[in-house]
Amino acid sequence: MPHVIVKMLKGRTEDQKRRLAEAITEDVMNHASVGEESVSVSIEEYASGEWTKKVFEPDIASKPDKLYKKPGYTPS
16 A cells, blocks of 8 residues: 655646656556555645755655665755
């Protein structure tokens, strides 16, 4: 039962978020060998001023062993 949480900066349209969720669902189905009914996707949006404290520090910097794709940036 894969559940994918996408955390990103605010500013995308509902259509962009819907298409992103559809693309993620397709990839999860193909690569994890599960049916569409098993996949869920949520999107959490943050203001740029919140990113470091609410996302980068707790989810990226403090859990490097969980990252399968590391970011190519460091917050300022």
